[in-house]
Amino acid sequence: MIxxxxxxxxxxxxxxxxxxxxxxxxxxxxxxxxxxxxxxxEAAAGLASGLLTEAVLPPAAARRILNxxxxxxAGLIVALLFSLLGGSVALLEPGGLSWWFSVGVVRQWxxxxxxxxxxxxxxxxxxxxxxxxxALLLVGLEVAILYKIKLVEG
Amino acid sequence: xxxKFLRDLMDRYGNKVYRLALRSTGSRHLAxxxxxxxxxxxxxxxxxxxxxxxxxPWLFRIALNLCRNQARKAWEIPLDWAxxxxxxxxxxxxxxxxxxxxxxxxxxxxxxxxxxxxxxxLLKHVSELSYAEIGAALDLELSLVKNRLYRxxxxxxxxxxxxxxx
Numbered sequence: 396m397i398x399x400x401x402x403x404x405x406x407x408x409x410x411x412x413x414x415x416x417x418x419x420x421x422x423x424x425x426x427x428x429x430x431x432x433x434x435x436x437e438a439a440a441g442l443a444s445g446l447l448t449e450a451v452l453p454p455a456a457a458r459r460i461l462n463x464x465x466x467x468x469a470g471l472i473v474a475l476l477f478s479l480l481g482g483s484v485a486l487l488e489p490g491g492l493s494w495w496f497s498v499g500v501v502r503q504w505x506x507x508x509x510x511x512x513x514x515x516x517x518x519x520x521x522x523x524x525x526x527x528x529x530a531l532l533l534v535g536l537e538v539a540i541l542y543k544i545k546l547v548e549g
Numbered sequence: 550x551x552x553k554f555l556r557d558l559m560d561r562y563g564n565k566v567y568r569l570a571l572r573s574t575g576s577r578h579l580a581x582x583x584x585x586x587x588x589x590x591x592x593x594x595x596x597x598x599x600x601x602x603x604x605x606p607w608l609f610r611i612a613l614n615l616c617r618n619q620a621r622k623a624w625e626i627p628l629d630w631a632x633x634x635x636x637x638x639x640x641x642x643x644x645x646x647x648x649x650x651x652x653x654x655x656x657x658x659x660x661x662x663x664x665x666x667x668x669x670x671l672l673k674h675v676s677e678l679s680y681a682e683i684g685a686a687l688d689l690e691l692s693l694v695k696n697r698l699y700r701x702x703x704x705x706x707x708x709x710x711x712x713x714x715x
Binding site for chain 1 (some may be wrong): 555558559563564568569571572575577581584588589592622643651652655656659670672674675678679680692695696698699701702703705706709
């Protein structure tokens with residue numbers, strides 16, 4: 396290697412396309428020692444390039460990530476649930492509120508509903524629309540059951 | 550976080566972060582978890598991100614930290630067969646099998662390297678970052694990046710040769 400031969404690290408930068416001065420190519424043509432260094436680095440880089448993979452993030456995983464950071468309309472859902480419950484009370488005749496609180500079963504169903512909503516939050520990486528639909532279904536179920544109880548109890 | 554910003558980040562870096570995690574952990578399952586955690590952490594710590602700089606190195610730094618934590622937890626990297634999948638191409642089953650074997654051999658050699666070489670190699674050859682981006686992701690001087698890459702490549706070749714001789 397002659398005095399003005401670039402360092403090994405510089406040849407590596409040429410191999411990696413980080414140095415593109417035409418001088419290096421001219422030098423390679425005239426310097427067998429540098430040519431040998433260049434080829435050695437090229438071979439090692441070629442070997443390491445086998446690490447490259449074309450694997451792609453599964454679309455379901457990508458969707459899950461986006462859903463996890465999407466602002467979750469929890470406040471809206473809770474407000475909606477209360478409105479629905481309030482509305483259902485109004486539908487179930489006057490004096491409904493006292494009736495609702497006097498029926499012991501309500502507490503159990505309230506617990507079940509709370510637990511179900513808690514579960515929904517646990518799996519909140521689901522699409523918010525799915526969660527909202529499930530919550531609505533649960534509320535509907537609760538209202539239907541309460542209505543049935545009221546009918547039975549007269 | 551602005552969901553459009555996140556979507557852009559996912560579009561630009563989702564696969565690269567996933568590939569880095571895949572090669573780093575050897576498992577598709579763990580790679581998905583790490584990718585998810587990387588973006589969630591990025592969202593949570595957006596205030597630490599300097600908006601004047603490209604987000605890539607910042608994301609890769611988060612991903613690498615998660616990969617390091619994962620490596621510390623595992624006794625051994627669970628190289629699953631699919632993680633060694635080569636680039637998709639049209640080939641016969643026998644050729645595909647040989648290609649997978651070669652790939653696994655290369656990954657096993659990679660996992661034998663010290664972390665400082667392995668990370669630089671992964672960022673260069675899997676995430677396809679430039680020297681400057683690798684430096685930013687690992688918080689290293691450019692000269693150190695070049696040195697580690699050079700030594701890492703030679704070490705990988707030596708580990709591969711040693712693996713074949715075993």
